[in-house]
Amino acid sequence: MSADRVERIREALTALQPVRLDIRDDSAKHAGHAGARDGRGHFSVSIVSAAFDGLSPIQRHKRVYAAMGALMDTDVHALAIVAKTPAEAGA
Numbered sequence: 001m002s003a004d005r006v007e008r009i010r011e012a013l014t015a016l017q018p019v020r021l022d023i024r025d026d027s028a029k030h031a032g033h034a035g036a037r038d039g040r041g042h043f044s045v046s047i048v049s050a051a052f053d054g055l056s057p058i059q060r061h062k063r064v065y066a067a068m069g070a071l072m073d074t075d076v077h078a079l080a081i082v083a084k085t086p087a088e089a090g091a
Contacts, residue, residue: 005041005075013047015067019086020048026080040077047082048089057083 006023013021027041045064052060060083065072068079 005043005071008071008075009043009045009068012068012071013045013064016047016049016051016063018047018049020046020089022046026078040075042078042080043076044080045082046084048084048086050086052083052085 006025009023010021013023022045024044025041026044029042047064051063055063061081064079064081064083068076072079
């Protein structure tokens, strides 16, 4: 199930045309956590995209959340985000 979720997240974030995208499922670290009881997971995303040019960190996170859409309600309880431009990432 976890690999499925990672792939759904990857598909959703392709809307931001990332030049680099790393997704890690951290759900196992949160087993027994109140937020994990409903079956949703904890994930970390590192994304590099020109879509973040000129945006503040908060605006970048909002873009990621918007791209995630309904996954935030159905699959994801917590999402740690590192969002950089290609220039910031040296890509």
